[in-house]
Amino acid sequence: MHHPQTHAMQQPVHQQSSPVEFAVETPTAGEAVLSLAEARLFERAAAGERGAIAEVWRSNRRWIAAVLAAHAPRGTDVEDLLQEVAATLVSKCHHIRDAGSLRGWLRVVAVNAARMAARGKSIERRAVRNFAQEVAAARANPRTVGDARDTLDLLAALPPLYAEPLLLQSAQGLTQRQIAELLDVPETTVETRLARARRMLRQLAREQEGTMP
Amino acid sequence: MSESQRDPNPDPSHDPSHEPNHDPNHDPNHEPAADAGLTELEVLLSRAVAGDRTALDEVRRRGARDASVLDELALWQADELRLARVARELHATADRVETPRAERGARRWSGLGWAVAAVLAVVWSLQALAPSNPADRRASVAGVAPSFASSDEAFDAYLSKAREEGVVTDDVAPPTLLRSRELGGGRGFEVVIVRQIIERRVSPEIYRVAPMGETGQLRQILVRPRTDLVQ
DSSP states (O other): OOOSSOGGGGSOOOGGGOOOOSOOOOOSSSSOSSOHHHHHHHHHHHTTOHHHHHHHHHHHHHHHHHHHHHHSOTTOOHHHHHHHHHHHHHHHGGGOOOGGGHHHHHHHHHHHHHHHHHHOSOHHHHHHHHHHHHHHHHHHSHHHHHHHHHHHHHHHHSOHHHHHHHIIIIITOOOHHHHHHHHTSOHHHHHHHHHHHHHHHHHHHHHHHHHOO | OOTTTSOSSOOGGGGGGGOTTOSTTTOTTOOHHHHSOOOHHHHHHHHHHTTOHHHHHHHHHHHHHOHHHHHHHHHHHHHHHHHHHHHHHHHHHHHHOOOOSSSSOOOOHHHHOHHHHTSOEEEEOHHHHSOSSHHHHHHHHHTOOOOOSSHHHHHHHHHHHHHHHTSBOSOOOOOEEEEEEEOSTTOOEEEEEEOOOOBOOOOSOEEEEEEETTTTEEEEEEEOOOOTTTO
């Protein structure tokens, strides 16, 4: 099973020899849902071990950034939201009793953080600050940064329902199965959403290209 | 399902039944464009740009008959490249964020908003907090420290030494209760308190934090004491 950041996910699950108390989901199609190493790491994190919590964070923070980017309104500082999710992980991860649910829990935390940001009153101020940062970044590297920002703007126009799986697959390299597990929907649904997301992105890009001088 | 196991000729009509909250009246993410049925080609293109070789071969086969299919493939691949650039930005952002050291608080300055931080905050230089005696510093590095029977004993020893050095000049305020709860099973009560200690330090230099430039990004500005010559 391929995962872009967590090498442990590539290891097979040996449930029978597992001494951990966490429920390790049974692989359903020859792929490990959660490796033994991950389950142990999550167990140590849930017990409050600082190093394990930091390791869990490092192995998950990239896809969490993708979830935040998909759900947060335009102009929100993803880095600030990542800080919030990291703080929640540190303070609340001892509530997690099932290692298999940790990723789902982290996603819910991220989505909630993004929604709270949408309700916040500081978005406009942050947007001004981000704009100034974008200008500075564009001066440093006009083509690459500009393209990425333009694409992020287009993604912000997509409903999160579609932007999230697209970012998770195209930007983070997660498989359809991993995305389906994370979103708790069938793989066929993920495939449909991915195709729709790409079509909508293309439509938006066409509209943008059409309005360019 | 592996990439090779997928049906290269999908039935585009299958998708709405898999969508939870498909009813537009109940789906907060509903958009009219999203409800339009996907064409077979769109599903194939999506699979192809995601790395499905079978789907890519099928798109190319169709492209041999209709060149516009290849044009469309090129555009979808270009979108995928732009998403890869987004990924690099997101990775860089994510990799900058570590778990906070303290369980509570420990937010970044920018999260507080630079307008708040515009009220100049004075922070101690690290020099002021480091052991002043080089011998003490070496002992700290080596992990050699006096042994105490308990943390309370160590705290009392700290206060005694700090008063002797003039670092703590005032009485230590009584603890402030944050919260308490019964532990259950007759194990007693958990009481969480804050202890406040007012310290006085002398530092050869301090930093003040102020927003700089149009971005309002916070910078530390070194402040040195005025000498007789400057005065």
